[in-house]
Amino acid sequence: MRLPASFSKIKDAVLGRRYDLSVAFLSTTAMRKVTLRTKKKNHVSNVLSFPLSKTSGEILICKAAAKPFSVEFLFIHGLLHLKELKHGAIMEREEDRLLKRFGFSRLNG
Template identity: 40%
Template sequence: MQRAVRGAPSAARLRGWARAAARPDQQITLRVVGAAEARTLNRAFRRRDHPTNVLSFGYSPTQGDIVLCHPVIAREARAQGKALAAHYAHLVVHGMLHLRGLRHGRRMERAEIAILARLGVADPYTVE
């Protein structure tokens, strides 16, 4: 677990959310970064010239990295009226599911909702 910015959840919380969505044999590095690093990575690997909330890099079925951009996540949480921790939990789970091979769509959303419910986090797709 690496944190390059202040204000992010603790390493223990991030690990707990990741473990909730991980396969037993997965070895994952979580890194929380600022907007400049997220933009650089997004541009290099996705050819999109802006920071993004989460990036997942799978190297094998059991190894990968997840990069979380704190400024983007904080801005999204405020805009969506969500607790910062809940939004982080969602994005950590989201990134873990990508590393497990899931793609965006209803199946992934159902998995996210189920895992987050076990963590005590509300359905991120429900608008209040």
């Protein structure tokens, strides 16, 4: 699946144009398996990010587990993890800044 143009622009703004990003949308079963294998937690994550190198990475999103969050928010959240940001106030401010800049909402609806 090709990313929407807006997602490519967000990726370029956060990680740069040369960053090679793969995005996959997984079922709840597949996401549970990945979460168990990589995080040793038996639950369905809504988004997981995996840096593969300094210039490439992968984001996995489970739409079924995303609620109440928007897919756009989860994509941005995943990008910021690839940029090595951790959960907290700094990450939340950056999420809000990017959501506003690109016209998206944190929540569905």
